[in-house]
Amino acid sequence: MKASRILLLAAAVAIAAPAVAFAQSKSSAKSAAQVKRGEYLVVTGLCHDCHTPLKMGPNGPEPDMSRMLSGHPEDMQLPPAPAPSGPWIMSAAATLTAWAGPWGVSYTANLTPDPETGVLRDFTEEQFIKAMRTGKHQGQGRDILPPMPWPWIGKKTDEDLKAIFAYLRQIPPIKNKVPEPVLATAQ
Amino acid sequence: MPAQSNTRRRRTGYRASLIGVALAAVALLGGAAFARKPASRSAPELLRETGLYADIGRHQVDPGHLKFSPQYPLWSDGAVKRRWISLPARAAIDGSNPDVWAFPAGTRFWKEFSFGGRRIETRFMERQENGTWLYATYAWNEDQTEARLVSEKGKPKAFDFGGGRSHFIPGVNDCKSCHQGHPAEVLGFGTLQLSPARDPNAIHGEPMPAPGVDLKYLVENKLLKRFPRALLKKPPVIDGKTPTERTALGYLHGNCSHCHNDVGSMRNLGFSLRHVESPARKGAERTIATAVGQPVKGHVPGQAPDAKLRIEPGQPERSVLLQRMETRNPLVQMPPVGTAMPDEEAIRLVAQWIRDLESPVPSTGVSGKTAQTK
Numbered sequence: 001m002k003a004s005r006i007l008l009l010a011a012a013v014a015i016a017a018p019a020v021a022f023a024q025s026k027s028s029a030k031s032a033a034q035v036k037r038g039e040y041l042v043v044t045g046l047c048h049d050c051h052t053p054l055k056m057g058p059n060g061p062e063p064d065m066s067r068m069l070s071g072h073p074e075d076m077q078l079p080p081a082p083a084p085s086g087p088w089i090m091s092a093a094a095t096l097t098a099w100a101g102p103w104g105v106s107y108t109a110n111l112t113p114d115p116e117t118g119v120l121r122d123f124t125e126e127q128f129i130k131a132m133r134t135g136k137h138q139g140q141g142r143d144i145l146p147p148m149p150w151p152w153i154g155k156k157t158d159e160d161l162k163a164i165f166a167y168l169r170q171i172p173p174i175k176n177k178v179p180e181p182v183l184a185t186a187q
Numbered sequence: 188m189p190a191q192s193n194t195r196r197r198r199t200g201y202r203a204s205l206i207g208v209a210l211a212a213v214a215l216l217g218g219a220a221f222a223r224k225p226a227s228r229s230a231p232e233l234l235r236e237t238g239l240y241a242d243i244g245r246h247q248v249d250p251g252h253l254k255f256s257p258q259y260p261l262w263s264d265g266a267v268k269r270r271w272i273s274l275p276a277r278a279a280i281d282g283s284n285p286d287v288w289a290f291p292a293g294t295r296f297w298k299e300f301s302f303g304g305r306r307i308e309t310r311f312m313e314r315q316e317n318g319t320w321l322y323a324t325y326a327w328n329e330d331q332t333e334a335r336l337v338s339e340k341g342k343p344k345a346f347d348f349g350g351g352r353s354h355f356i357p358g359v360n361d362c363k364s365c366h367q368g369h370p371a372e373v374l375g376f377g378t379l380q381l382s383p384a385r386d387p388n389a390i391h392g393e394p395m396p397a398p399g400v401d402l403k404y405l406v407e408n409k410l411l412k413r414f415p416r417a418l419l420k421k422p423p424v425i426d427g428k429t430p431t432e433r434t435a436l437g438y439l440h441g442n443c444s445h446c447h448n449d450v451g452s453m454r455n456l457g458f459s460l461r462h463v464e465s466p467a468r469k470g471a472e473r474t475i476a477t478a479v480g481q482p483v484k485g486h487v488p489g490q491a492p493d494a495k496l497r498i499e500p501g502q503p504e505r506s507v508l509l510q511r512m513e514t515r516n517p518l519v520q521m522p523p524v525g526t527a528m529p530d531e532e533a534i535r536l537v538a539q540w541i542r543d544l545e546s547p548v549p550s551t552g553v554s555g556k557t558a559q560t561k
Contacts, residue, residue, distance in 0.1 A: 122455065122456070122484055122485060124455050126452045127452055127453070127455075130367075130452060133360075134360040134363060134364050135360060136360070136364045136523070138453065139364065140365070140367075140446045140452070140453060140523070141364075141446075141523050142487075142517060142518050142519075142520075142523050143517065143523075180518075181518065183516070183518060
């Protein structure tokens with residue numbers, strides 16, 4: 001009786017273990033595909049344009065991939081932005097990571113998973129999706145400032161936004177404390 | 188005969204399979220239709236089309252709608268507010284979970300905001316067949332004869348407060364950022380807010396309008412079903428050590444807990460300002476457990492460097508919660524939407540409560556009202 005129970009248990013383990021391994025490999029294949037899709041969306045969605053600083057190369061400005069998606073460099077101090085003049089109401093730093101306009105001055109965020117300085121450090125996937133849909137920090141907090149094109153990004157499907165989030169959570173973390181924005185209306 | 192019998196059997200079988208195919212098709216189509224639940228309707232262009240008024244010219248609200256007032260109202264820069272609910276005929280709210288009421292499809296809410304004796308805006312929510320809520324805001328005209336749907340982005344400068352500040356009529360995303368922070372989505376119409384044991388010291392508390400819509404009224408009129416009997420016998424009251432604590436926690440429930448709770452999308456912060464009735468509460472007010480003496484998770488732009496705790500007992504000036512209530516810097520202010528001016532009365536109350544936390548002594552309400560429960 002006892003031996004048959006042991007046999008039964010062994011059989012169950014023999015069947016279950018490969019099933020679990022299969023499920024795990026399937027899920028890791030899915031997550032790899034999701035990350036790949038996220039990378040594609042980040043690259044073609046022009047996220048690097050503002051979140052990876054430009055540096056001057058032999059052929060002109062090029063993204064500094066050693067600071068990939070880490071936002072405005074903390075060591076880059078900027079003089080006050082030029083005053084808007086006529087229809088020229090916006091200006092940008094040469095890195096394309098600092099922008100000035102009627103709202104004030106905003107600096108692009110560090111999107112890397114750095115636990116201290118990454119803007120997404122406290123975001124859940126759900127909050128990331130809500131943030132892109134509503135233009136609010138974590139989907140419910142302060143407004144995300146211009147020129148972040150969240151109204152367009154927010155039109156992506158849940159699946160695509162989840163893929164972007166999955167990709168951003170596994171890129172190399174870069175410690176870079178982006179300066180606080182300066183609001184024109186701050187009281 | 189056997190041949191005829193076989194033919195009949197074949198015909199019967201053919202008919203049966205046709206019926207089977209037809210039934211399967213109907214089931215599939217029905218299933219597809221069910222799966223495609225009706226999309227939510229778009230908001231009407233005019234407030235009158237939402238059904239609020241029997242006669243908008245006389246501002247006469249349909250007498251079938253119920254006027255109500257939550258005991259801990261949301262601060263809206265001093266707006267005078269009126270609220271109504273309309274439930275579909277023979278429908279009732281499911282109160283089996285006292286912390287998350289389920290409203291039937293067709294439920295409508297309106298909230299009217301007046302400044303300086305004039306209607307400025309009316310907000311509208313309607314539960315859709317597919318379970319979502321429709322959100323819309325309507326701006327009143329100069330003549331006060333009509334209110335028209337506001338753009339999805341909201342309407343700035345709807346009323347001038349002076350000093351460069353003005354009332355902003357929220358856009359749909361603003362509505363959602365608060366209302367969708369809690370699974371019920373309805374913020375001012377729930378168990379604590381409609382308790383018959385109202386807090387007499389509640390900040391900006393309003394008298395209960397006729398017909399007295401509270402928990403008892405709703406259950407007796409069969410508008411709230413499956414509501415725990417125990418909560419009718421012993422109406423919910425915030426378990427504060429002092430009347431000031433009760434009122435402060437009530438204020439935070441009414442003004443902050445739609446985002447800061449344990450069940451919405453911000454639950455990962457581990458910061459709840461919501462009074463709950465469920466057993467998960469374990470006898471302690473969540474605000475005390477998750478705010479008092481608890482470190483802030485991050486650093487928001489403009490946050491004072493010496494403020495490290497959400498609430499530091501005895502130290503209101505070093506408590507981040509109070510700092511964020513006091514400012515209207517858009518990057519720091521709390522709540523982040525719906526208010527352009529700090530709520531001075533509430534700031535005094537919460538500061539007093541934080542001071543009392545160091546050595547709790549019973550204090551009267553800061554508004555000077557008698558600290559007695561009805």
